[in-house]
Amino acid sequence: MKSFTYERATTPADAAGIVASNPGARFLGGGTNLLDLMKLEIETPTHLVDVQDLKLDRIEPTEAGGLRIGAFVTNTALASDERVRRDYGVLSRAIVAGASGQLRNKATTAGNLLQRTRCPYFYDTNQPCNKRKPGSGCAAIGGYSRQLAVIGSSDACIATYPGDMAVAMRVLDATVETVRADGKTRSIPIGSFHTLPGDTPERDNALDHGELITAVTLPRPVGGTHVYRKVRDRASYAFALVSVAAIVQRDGSGRAAFGGVAHRPWRVEAAEAAMPRGAVEMSNAVFADARPTDDNAFKIPLATRTLAAVLAEVKP
């Protein structure tokens, strides 16, 4: 691990200011992904700004009838919150489908949104990777791509966003709240928070350097049956090959977002009108623009079948 200096910020704007003024600085939340990457020297920050003292660890009701989840709320605390289990079950389900108990006790809400891809070529510093080292090339294209993206990818990058929590937040229409060094705040809809790789795969999201996530807000509950179905190579503690976060109403209408298939949680709102007519029609619309590799083409029928299983499960 490269040497770095460490400090604890006292307010969100203070934290944003310190990081914004230092290109080598990074925020430190739980650290469960960042420290892993620092040990491998994939991330080499020169200064860490610990955000644990910013009092961002509460879940509070909003005036709009929703919930405001502090950026530092742990995955365990969020999944366990009674309001979340009752009104936003898909979020609790997605969180407990990811990582291990130890990691969920430490991982934060903001950190989970910011976790980086698990593409094996991003992790192997001997390989070219446009995300890790812009302009070096992509070893995943034409390489071992079984776990990688089938849609929304580019000629520069076929990495996937690895998380589960954000897939549920996408189907819940969450909003990411941030603050910048000058104290200005921003509300970013979750659908435009994670970016597509395009020709700048080094970017994972819409944040500027030094912009700090302070909270994620959920709108008023929409009712319905909440399901998170994750398909993976082992039954627990593995990343998704494909996952489906769905909220289905009694009349068969609903919403669904897919994990494990793209550089961001994948949701096509226009395809949701097809949900009452079944998984095949909806999935065909969701994956119309897919560009899978030979290794990962299986993910598309797998996504269709996972959605079919979800719809069968919620049928009254």
Add this chain to the structure above:
Amino acid sequence: MGSETFQLSRREMLMSSATTAAVSSFASETAEAAPPVKAVPTYKVAMTVNGASQTLTLDPRTTLLDALREHLHLTGTKKGCDHGQCGACTVIVNGERINACLSLAVQHQGDAVTTIEGLGTPERLHPMQAAFVKHDGYQCGYCTPGQICSAVSVLEEIKRGIPSHAQADLMAAPKPTGAEMRERMSGNICRCGAYSNIVDAMADVAGARA
């Protein structure tokens, strides 16, 4: 700090003098271009470990795991993968289990840490330690301290109503069933494959059937 005694071995002594020699000859040849050798920054961190107050002065790169093992000489907590994948380093911080390898010691100012050494002693085993012995919940024993810290926390998490992937109804109180314990223990890998005996040991402590 009696437990923080630092002894330089003959090998480390030779290594450090060789480094010094190499640096100084490099510096003399490129006197103008050479940047000054930066001192590694250190930070003071105070925490309670197994009930005892400890104050350490550490390079911020030091993980909680390395602070426990290398600075406090509490070698019960094991380093397996050092990347949060195996669970051998599991310790309990402020009542919650975490991977000590994926946490910097400086993040734990003021925290209360419990390691396997703090759960029980050879004379007075923690009930989970006794159950692991009774049910043969290990072979080589390397993952065992992490398994036991995790197992103790899992039963506590079930009592506190923390949900899991194995739960059918998110609003119902979880129960210490075999399926629950297997799911909740998935962050602890056992190369010897003692899993079924570990679940038996946990069920014994929980007063349930695996």
